[in-house]
Structures are given as C-alpha cells and as structure tokens.
Amino acid sequence: MSAEIKHIHHVGHVVKDMGVALEFYRKLGFVCLIPAYPMMAEKEGEEPKPLGMANTHITFLRNFIEIATVVKDEERIPDNANLVPIQVPPAVLPRVLENIKRTIDTVSRCLARYEGTHILCFYTPDVEASAARFDKCNIGHSGVNAVQRPVETTAGVQIIPIKVLEIDGEDVPEGRLAIADIPPLEILQAQAHMDHPNGAVELVEVILCVADHEIDIFINRYQRYLGRDVRADGLTRIIDLESARITIVPESRLANILPGEAAPTLPGFVGYVVKVRNISATRKYIEGNGLPVMETTVGDIFVPASAGLGTVIVFRQAGRHKF
Structure with a gap:
C-alpha cells in the first residue's frame, strides 16, 4: 500500500471559551501561543475582517495541538489578540474564502455536537501525491490549496506557505480531516515555545x-x-x-x-x-x-x-x- 502520509500533523480541540481553555492547558503544563484571529478581505480592495474563528497552538518540533473556537459576530476580540491578515491572489480569493467558510461551518457543527477533539490533520511531504491517490481511489477532497501559516521562531514570526488538502465530499461524521505539509526543517528547529513545563x-x-x-x-x-x-x-x-x-x-x-x-x-x-x-x-x-x-x-x-x-x-x- 502507499505510504506517502507519514505522521500526525496536528489535532484540534474545539472549545466553547478560549480563555477557559488557555487556563486549563497552562495548568496541564503546556505553553500556549497568544490566540490568533485570522482576517481576510472578502473582495479585492476591501479591508480585512475577522473570519469567525480563533485558534492557538501548542508547539512541538514536528507537530502541534490546535485549540480552536468559533467567534460570533457580536463577540469582542480581546485587546491582546493576534490579528492575522491572510493575503491571497485575487484569482483564487473566491475559492479560498469558500474553503475557509466550509471549515468554519464544519467546526461550528462539531462544537454543536460536543466540546472536544474534532480536527485531525495528517502530515505528508507531498500533498499532490495524496491528491492523485485520492482521485484514483475516488476519495472526495478539496484539491490542493496553498495557505499561509505564521510560525513563531526565536528570530520572530515567519509566514510560511504550506499546502493543505481537505477530505470532503465524503461522509466524515467524526469531524474535520485534512492533510498538509510542514515548514522546512530549519524553520521547525527554530520554533519558539517548545519547552513545555510538563515535559x-x-x-x-x-x-x-x-x-x-x-x-x-x-x-x-x-x-x-x-x-x-x-x-x-x-x-x-x-x-x-x-x-x-x-x-x-x-x-x-x-x-x-x-x-x-x-x-x-x-x-x-x-x-x-x-x-x-x-x-x-x-x-x-x-x-x-x-x-x-x-x-x-x-x-x-x-x-x-x-x-x-x-x-x-x-x-x-x-x-x-x-x-
């Protein structure tokens, strides 16, 4: 059988209250990054606005734990939030927005089921190879999308392009499944906040x-x-x-x-x-x-x-x- 999928990329714990979740994970002994609020302009020339989710990462060398929550329009973004503008070429903006909104809808449905782990992403060094195999096996997917991932390193935040494929068009009642590649090894080794008090x-x-x-x-x-x-x-x-x-x-x-x-x-x-x-x-x-x-x-x-x-x-x- 093929083995181009190598490892766990990340899991996502979907929570009702980001503040409560941060307090809990810090008691467990994890270092949590400042929550990020992705922002994007829905049309070319418009000002970016929050997309409806917030997340933070618990970083390890090769993978991470994501803590995610849904942000309703009436909720106030905290003053210390990390606002992350997402920029994509105008030609692919509609498709990227569609994928983001689909992800937010999926996470919202998951949270409505129960608070807990709902996201699983696998790592592959070759997302295109996974897409080709999925096509051959008739596995529904989003196609390969390029996204930007901010990585906090000891030298500051670096914006790294990565490729992501969502498993959709399938019956996936357990949550959100995806496949992604990772930043270059030298970036991973330079990541900050990997020294967790719990070891x-x-x-x-x-x-x-x-x-x-x-x-x-x-x-x-x-x-x-x-x-x-x-x-x-x-x-x-x-x-x-x-x-x-x-x-x-x-x-x-x-x-x-x-x-x-x-x-x-x-x-x-x-x-x-x-x-x-x-x-x-x-x-x-x-x-x-x-x-x-x-x-x-x-x-x-x-x-x-x-x-x-x-x-x-x-x-x-x-x-x-x-x-």
Missing part, C-alpha cells in the same frame, strides 16, 4: 471511538485515507504511521483502555496522546495544579474528559512504545 515533546496518537457495529466501516475508511494496513491490538485496531498511530476503538471497549471514560456522541475523537520526557514529573506537575490524573492499564496517565473540556489527554513516557 511534552510530541503528539503521537489520536483515539477514535465508534459504534461497535460500525468499526469495520471506519477501519476501511482510514485504510483508504492513509494507504496503510490495520493491525489488531487487543481490543482496538491500530494504523501505524511513522512514530505515531491512529487507534480505533469500539464503544463497548473504550473503558477498557481508558478506565472510567464514556464516549461522547459517536463517532468521535475521544482524545489524544502526547509523549513526555518523564512521566512521574508530568504527573506531579498536573496534580500540583489541582487536576485529576487517572492511569491506564498499560502505564500511561490521563486527564479525564470530564476535566479536560470534553477530551481525554493522555501522557506517555518517551520510549515506551516503538512505532
């Missing part, structure tokens, strides 16, 4: 929970998207990427891998896993900030969804799994 170094797993009778449907879908085989791992099904994986678990077995957890509206991404340098130090930091910590049967620790704004956040000792 987190990388996003390594996303957990998707589905109804028992639909698990084969989702296994087949993700095989088609990723071009990789699925393996059984006890109660779950795993798709291995390079140094990361996607776990698909039936609803009846969720509590076996995450004790005490119940699935949100199905299907849904119930949580994600980050790798840390020292799991004992991570636990001490989180508990010291008053957050509950649970244990899995395989030695990971996690903050339950009831305390995690609708998503389970799992912490894993670096080196414990070899993907």
